[in-house]
Amino acid sequence: MSKPHSPPVTDDSPVVIVTGATSGIGKAAALYFAEKGFQLSLSGRDEGAMGKTVKACMELGVPHNSIATTVGDLREEAIARELIKHTVDKFKKINTLVNAAGILVNGAVEDASMTDYDRVFDVNVRSVIQITRYAIPYLKESKGTIVNVSSIAGPCAFPGVSFYCMSKAALDSFTQCLALELASAGVRVNAVNPGVIVSDIHKRAGMDEKQYEEFLEKGKQTHALGRVGLVNEVAQAIYFLASDASSFTTGHLLSVDGGRGIMTPR
Structure with a gap:
């Protein structure tokens, strides 16, 4: 079966901002929104x-x-x-x-430095809040959506990555x-909580x-589905939360974790 053609991208196409777009889940999200006909x-x-992400898009x-x-x-x-x-100068709007x-910073609390703590929270929390605050007025105009990339480490505790879990x-x-x-204001805000990707x-x-x-x-044992995940699987979940397919969903933390978050020792 041939792959369906992407919708044509025009000046009227929706606009998505993707941070962390040069690698991992962020890059996969950029590519998936590109397939869906978004301006990026x-x-x-x-x-x-x-440059490689742009070329791929x-x-x-x-x-x-x-x-x-x-x-x-x-x-900064x-x-x-x-x-x-x-x-906004280029596209005149922000939709998502x-x-x-x-x-991610590894290390037991006893051995970690407060510099590690500051760095994790600056990147994973403070910078997210900062960019979101600047985007909110434009998202209100478009009645847009926000999707935060969290982790199953948010609702679940894991040793050796305390600062990451906390963030x-x-x-x-x-x-x-x-x-x-x-x-x-009609703006929906959700998050994805991936397992090991x-x-x-x-x-x-x-x-x-x-x-x-x-x-x-080891991930084959720590995830109920018997494997770790792929970045594109998370990208599709991000798109779902950003799209009208989830139009009555807000404040939701969507686990994309192969069942890791519901496993307990037995």
Whole structure:
């Protein structure tokens, strides 16, 4: 069966901002929204990787002039402001914000530094709040949607990644509180809570190839479906929450975790 053609991208097409669009779930989300005919405003810290994401989106049919990019660290207020300004200057609107940028830091609390704590919360929580605040006025205009990329580590506790779990729990609470604040304006706010997903986040956190392969193998036992997940599976869930298919859903934390979050020792 041939793959269906993507909707043509025009000036009237909806606009999505995707942070963390240069790798992992963020990149997969950018590509999936490209397939769905969105105009794209992409943010990331790696200029070379950003070029690869843009090229992949263009290969899916999005014209170059329907893609905006902002390279920089969203912890910096000037970069966050520039992302929103650049998007609105170019496209005149924002329909969806996908907050996919995030980091993982390993280590027991006893051995970790407060610098690690600050860095995890600055990236996973503070930068999300900052960019979201700047986007809200435009999302109210479009009655748009926000999808935050959280983790099953938000509602579930895991040793050795306490700061990460805490940051995702904070993001989950932010998602639900903001959903109530913006509901009267017609803006829906939801989150996805993935389990272990094949990406580079664990390697960036310090795992070598052997450790990562062992970690993925262990995932066959720690996820009820007997495997870890793929970035595209999360991207599809993000799109569902952003789209009219979930028009009566807000404040929801959607587990995309292969059943990991409901497993208990027996």
